[in-house]
Amino acid sequence: MDKNLCAQTPPMGWNSWDCYGASVNEEQLLANARYMAENLKEYGWEYIVCDIQWSEPKAVSQAYNQFTELCMDEFSRLIPAENRFPSSAEGKGFRPIADEIHAMGLKFGIHIMRGIPRQAVHRNTAIKGSSATARQIAKPYSICPWNTDMYGVDCNRDGAQEYYNSLFELYASWGVDYVKVDDIGASNFNPSRSYNAPDEVEAIRRAIDNCGRPMVLSLSPGPADVNCAFHLTQNANMWRITDDFWDIWDLLLDMFDRCEKWYKFVSEGCWPDCDMLPLGRLCMFDKTENGAAGRNTRFTKAEQKTMMTLWSVFRSPLMMGGEMTLNDEFTLSLLTNRELLEINQHSHGGHPVLREKDYAIWACTCADGRTAAAVFNLKDETADFSVDLSLFGLEKAIVRDLWEHRNMGTVEKQLTVTLEAHGAAIFVFGE
């Protein structure tokens, strides 16, 4: 099957990292799934993704316990930690959770690290479907620079493809719809900053194609190298174009540069990824801040709109990062702006029109053929912007504001916009 078919529009969902780090559990996953089913599903949100370290019984925060014991089956495959995912007991793995999420009309995703567990290698455990053992397929000098769980896999060895096949066979049996593979994209943590495991990307591509179940393939971390775009589009559905994104203006500002590098590569099934949306309640594992669990996003409301607007016109995947059951009204309103989500899901040709120190303008074509344009104030203060309609090939237009949800009547030649510091507006131009 064409790998692009399972991600015809940018995936929309929730990922556990921003609120639960390495420690998310079954209850938290399902609570967010229920929230999504009730509040967001109708807007297109569908994936519930369990991020890193789900096989680690002792994880309690964003930190990784070095060399810690992981839960593993007899075939060197990591399985959920029962203390965190009780329904996985008796070898059921993520199947019960996936079933429950599917029953809500949603889809289920998991995170994995590239490679084979170091503990499998040091114990020299078996590989399903191969007489090779863990030790024989490990690439001993290929280690992740920030997590001690795995060794890379040497794809030239007998048993390597079988290992990856056995992983995705297992995930298919669980009902997984989405896999985020980590330590496989380019990373600023690698000395070379390079895309250093294309052979493992290909092995995983083959393993998904072989497993009989469509799964979205998402690659992390980033920033990806635009020189490798062709390989990425051939093998993956999403790839991070940024290092970890958090609620800090400089990182958001920086995303304009990144999107300028990548917008040409946005296409059906191929979604350069701006990373999770750090909105609402974050870092729930952190008991020290705010006198209570977690903290609210540090983004101003204006910045939050800027983020949602850029992610939409660029057509990034949208993965909510906050604990959704604690969403306030504003946060929910960001996730349920139907007109904006329509841009994210169904526009085409999104591109930067102008980029100056103080502002940026992007435009795209809506599904109905009308032009949409976003204006971003990159200054640290409120400012007015006069936008020439000629930039979009128009002399005049009936203008609709997608954040205010109102028609602005007919505008001639120039549209004048007042934007808060770091704020954004997005308009559709009709006739």
Added chain:
Amino acid sequence: MDKNLCAQTPPMGWNSWDCYGASVNEEQLLANARYMAENLKEYGWEYIVCDIQWSEPKAVSQAYNQFTELCMDEFSRLIPAENRFPSSAEGKGFRPIADEIHAMGLKFGIHIMRGIPRQAVHRNTAIKGSSATARQIAKPYSICPWNTDMYGVDCNRDGAQEYYNSLFELYASWGVDYVKVDDIGASNFNPSRSYNAPDEVEAIRRAIDNCGRPMVLSLSPGPADVNCAFHLTQNANMWRITDDFWDIWDLLLDMFDRCEKWYKFVSEGCWPDCDMLPLGRLCMFDKTENGAAGRNTRFTKAEQKTMMTLWSVFRSPLMMGGEMTLNDEFTLSLLTNRELLEINQHSHGGHPVLREKDYAIWACTCADGRTAAAVFNLKDETADFSVDLSLFGLEKAIVRDLWEHRNMGTVEKQLTVTLEAHGAAIFVFGE
């Protein structure tokens, strides 16, 4: 005016470098212009481009005379060497040649180096329209790594924009339609290999916009950095994605990688450039080879077709490099394949479909909506290839061969092609 309007399709023309190096003269330019007007104009070929060093009286080959005296006007602007371009005498510059070429229904282009002549700087000559002098606008540590003529221009200085404006005002007065600016693209000769003069690109963009005459802006050398693609598309019409290209298979093979990096950036007015076509009679300045002036292309016929096919499906500009008056029948046939040129000029969505060690497949959509597909044999021997029509979303198709100019009837599921070593075929699929 939108800078893209002057290059709505990939520019087609002739450039003097591959046959005359730094030494082309008026007679040679006009002889090639006449040949083009008579033989090629009807196929869309239109530019006659005078390459590097036309202000240098002593140039006789491909070599640059270091620190040599250049012809220059009182405003620090280089002008044609009269001994090589007699019609330029009495301050007429390239105007008489441009007039003659225009009278043939063709267009005229010139090459310039980024910056201001070192001789102007050392003599501290005047800048038109500014009280600044050459010495004041020079960037003293910005020199070309392979030619001693110029210093870079410091665009932050008063007089810098005026200098570039004065250049293009002069070129407009001559009737120039196309300017190839050199030492301004990224280059493997620069230690950093970077795109190191974006400010001068912008100054030149402004100068063209100000001069009142549309001119194609072509940037050299290469390879351009795909990370800078947005800046390039905003400012230029063509930019080299390769270092100097010559008739050597490894360079042609390498172009597949380059095109894979750049195909997404091909759009109206923005043409990633695979460099000149080293076809027919080349290196006319070289008296030592073949017992006569110049030499024939080293490409096999199969390789020549591969080059023309790749340049077409990718939509590179097409700039003939050989001395056209010595074209043999085969060479002429390459330049007058109407069906192939139609792909180059009017297809869209050209992209790599598959890339393996032994072959490559590209496809695009023709102006009439049909799919075209090119198959390339990258092996050093003749080979057969079976191409699944499903790659193009087809079950069966009426196939036309654009090199053989013949209909192959209806093909079902698989198209089988036999290709010579390094050879190519290109087909259009109809219903």
Added chain:
Amino acid sequence: MDKNLCAQTPPMGWNSWDCYGASVNEEQLLANARYMAENLKEYGWEYIVCDIQWSEPKAVSQAYNQFTELCMDEFSRLIPAENRFPSSAEGKGFRPIADEIHAMGLKFGIHIMRGIPRQAVHRNTAIKGSSATARQIAKPYSICPWNTDMYGVDCNRDGAQEYYNSLFELYASWGVDYVKVDDIGASNFNPSRSYNAPDEVEAIRRAIDNCGRPMVLSLSPGPADVNCAFHLTQNANMWRITDDFWDIWDLLLDMFDRCEKWYKFVSEGCWPDCDMLPLGRLCMFDKTENGAAGRNTRFTKAEQKTMMTLWSVFRSPLMMGGEMTLNDEFTLSLLTNRELLEINQHSHGGHPVLREKDYAIWACTCADGRTAAAVFNLKDETADFSVDLSLFGLEKAIVRDLWEHRNMGTVEKQLTVTLEAHGAAIFVFGE
């Protein structure tokens, strides 16, 4: 105690790597020790060094078995593999072998890898003298680029110094006189090529100083960075100034450059190290070559003399690499040239005098104050050289040839030497 006292002259000995790789055993060690005691001890040779992987039961060649099980005590310390070193049984470690070697009037050395065994870390075993465990002191992202046995030790952690102390306490109890620590010098295998574990060098220095037994500290691999020379002289007795040296002329030629960088740092207790002498019978683990075990050195006799001469005038440590019991007469003669060894052990001020493409001249001052000079033919053919005595501040001299062991009478002004391709001569100038 001053760490320099245990290596007042360049250490002389035998190391098992060049003939036995990772697989040396008790019998081989002792056979070479007996040979040394009988044939070489009187010339100053004294160390018998057991190189890498002595705790690995399955080692059979120069190759490292990845992730293989190592013999280890309850305190995470590697111990000899009993199948290879039978006398080490019942917890005796290397004590019986050391005793036997000491009884011959010789000294005993071992090789270790920087760090703590990965198997200790994955099993989280104990550290002697500390409540910390292996997992807590490991530096998880510090791995050797060519051997999978160890993780680096994080010297900032409690238990780290205790771990290294416990190692050297054990080695002292065995009677070890010399420790070659590997994966701790700069290496071309590290991406940064840097001296990347100075903190572990310091911890090892402290551990030796604490253990109550003098031990020579030798650091590997190389090439060391001359910018780090001060740290090396402060902490170690020998450090490799080259990557692994083998019997290949280009490597020997290259050593002239290396010695030119390092000669100023040669001083009592501080010996920049040109690596083992690949002489005689080598690679005994290799059953494929020569129809028998091992192979003879690939160096010509002239090259062997060149090596011995350079190592002597530079004052490198001298560690014989071949299986000594198979020494032929010529090989033995190289190791028993008393006059040359006197230069190695007791000269001072060795320095390059001239270095040209075709030849090199070095000089030093003998213990008795006379000047010695070595002349090296770097050409690929026999050549004559005329050496001005004025280079050494002499007008005439009574010359003695240290390879020919003969007096050449009085020479005036110029000494003329004929040298075979890659050959050398060394002379002492008397009055």
Added chain:
Amino acid sequence: MDKNLCAQTPPMGWNSWDCYGASVNEEQLLANARYMAENLKEYGWEYIVCDIQWSEPKAVSQAYNQFTELCMDEFSRLIPAENRFPSSAEGKGFRPIADEIHAMGLKFGIHIMRGIPRQAVHRNTAIKGSSATARQIAKPYSICPWNTDMYGVDCNRDGAQEYYNSLFELYASWGVDYVKVDDIGASNFNPSRSYNAPDEVEAIRRAIDNCGRPMVLSLSPGPADVNCAFHLTQNANMWRITDDFWDIWDLLLDMFDRCEKWYKFVSEGCWPDCDMLPLGRLCMFDKTENGAAGRNTRFTKAEQKTMMTLWSVFRSPLMMGGEMTLNDEFTLSLLTNRELLEINQHSHGGHPVLREKDYAIWACTCADGRTAAAVFNLKDETADFSVDLSLFGLEKAIVRDLWEHRNMGTVEKQLTVTLEAHGAAIFVFGE
């Protein structure tokens, strides 16, 4: 002649850069010479060095005028600007000044830039003793990264050696005793930071050897690469081991690292150079600071002593940078500490003994065989230090303090010193 003979001890003198930048004139040179003759000559100070840009008529400060006209003779050789050096008129060059300085019993030095003037190249002027012209020997892509005066010289070209010979022939005719060649050492301003013109160093070495007059050869800028130490010792007398040094504590602190890298290379005629001493009145060209011309050194008195102590025990050349006629008593006392200068001029074996975050200890052997030791307080506050005499192989010693000029009696085992922030003491130990 052996090039080392002209610098048997570290050169001591005055250099115009720190007080007059690019603008020093005859009057200033001679005033400082007279001061030196009267006040410092008896302490060993002897060189008066005219630093950069003496051929530039318009220089008025530390800044370089880009592309400015330089005074040059008919053989492409720069000559003094008459407006600044009136006695140089009528082709006399620096001869009259040198004569006057020699008459005072002092020596005279000049600064030159590597290469040939760009103005000579662009005018294509003659080379003395060669039919080649300036254009033919220039290395067109070898330019200084911070000064526009010169092109490098291509030593492979005919005329290149003749050019350098002609320069030093001229300097010899003037009576020059010391030449500081700039843009020829490694520099942080070069992208590669490398020692990039060893061929020009060799050509200059040959030119000096040929000119018939001994001249000290000093190379700038720095920091030199210790990997190139052998080439430097073979060709030069001094070479900068630091980038430009100024009166800033961090630069002085950094010099301890630099001296630790270089101390082994200190030997007769070969002096790693810590750069000028920014003492007394500096930056006389700067009219903006202190309401008057120039400013006083920013070093505290303690720091000044630290500098003098380190330069002395390391045996750096000593080149005073301040305007000496404005020396206050303290400054003069620094330059006339006979006991300290004796260490600088006649000790040997200076080396770091200990280096910790808070302090450093260096030691050397005095000409009379006694040990001297310097203690440096690297902390930002006053501190006490107890120094074990055993570090110097002593149990007790009669101690003399070289800054206090007093005997401290017999000290046993430990010497206790109280040092101001960034201060130093230096002692000689007798019996």
